[in-house]
Each structure stands twice: as structure tokens, then as C-alpha cells.
Amino acid sequence: MVVVDYELRKKVMDAHIHDALKYCYQCARCTDVCPVAKVTDQRYNPRPVIMNSFLGLNTFMGEKDNFSLWGCTICDTCDEVCPQKIELTEIFTVLKNMSIARGEGPDYYTTQASTIYDTGKAIPMQPAIERRRKDLGLPVIEPPDADEVKKLLNETKLNKILKK
Numbered sequence: 001m002v003v004v005d006y007e008l009r010k011k012v013m014d015a016h017i018h019d020a021l022k023y024c025y026q027c028a029r030c031t032d033v034c035p036v037a038k039v040t041d042q043r044y045n046p047r048p049v050i051m052n053s054f055l056g057l058n059t060f061m062g063e064k065d066n067f068s069l070w071g072c073t074i075c076d077t078c079d080e081v082c083p084q085k086i087e088l089t090e091i092f093t094v095l096k097n098m099s100i101a102r103g104e105g106p107d108y109y110t111t112q113a114s115t116i117y118d119t120g121k122a123i124p125m126q127p128a129i130e131r132r133r134k135d136l137g138l139p140v141i142e143p144p145d146a147d148e149v150k151k152l153l154n155e156t157k158l159n160k161i162l163k164k
Ligand code: SF4
Pocket: 023, 024, 025, 026, 027, 028, 029, 030, 031, 047, 050, 081, 082, 083, 084, 085, 086, 088
């Protein structure tokens, strides 16, 4: 049985700036140009994500690391070509935020976010890189103020989301 997720539908409709979502006529131009759809033989496909989010059919949440949602790399190519000027990537961002808030985000996202939370950097500096920079005469990179970064991220409630 298909259940309509009204919270999802409302969030998507509220977030869509130009109210154009309802004018999607499923032409599949977004799918045609999507590089991820191309290399995955449409295992990831933006067109049904748009259709189902408009209808409130939650077919891409409820499971961890759902590729039919997280496959999108937010390259914006589909936004460029949509004849109805639908901002698809805005909608995908809303859906991904909901997925994270429900504790269903992929581990590679939460691991990366935890690294930034703990160290203030996405990729901590490696001693080998530091040595190489020194050999090349490049300046020392000062570490970020991790406490300051943590304070800012706490304002976004990231710490609570990461615990899920
Ligand atoms: S390109 Fe635009 S109108 Fe066409 S299916 Fe995709 S979202 Fe809908």
C-alpha cells in the first residue's frame, strides 16, 4: 500500500521558490542530462524523485544510504535544462536534509561531518603532507580554531543529528 507523506509534500512545496514544481510534465530532460543517471544506467534518476516528492510518495526515504536520493551530486546540470525552470537541486537538498534529520543519511556523509566537527577540517593535515610542504618551501598551514568551529556547528544542531 502506498502512503502519502504529507510532511514531506509540505516541506517540498514550501521550499520550492517559484512554485513551479506542479508544472513538471515528466519530459525526462533532467534524466537525459544527468551524469549520474548515465553512468548508473538510471539506477539513480531525478525525474521520479521530482514526481514522487510532488505527490508526497515517500519512495526514497526510510532506508539508510538510499541511492535513489543520495546518488545526486548536486552538479546543477538538470536545473540548467529543465524547460519548466524547476530548481531540482533545491528539492533534492530539502529531501537530503530530511533524510539526515531522520538518521538515514549515508555513513560517508556523517563520518565527514564528524571529522569537521571534531577537528574543524574536512581532511586533517597529514605529517607527510606537512613535510612535503616544508621541502617545497611552502608556508606552514595554521590549524583552524576547532572550538570555534564546534561552537558554530552546535548552533546548527549538527551535534544532535550526528548522535542519531
Ligand atoms: S526536466 Fe523539468 S519538467 Fe522535465 S521531468 Fe525534469 S523536472 Fe520535470
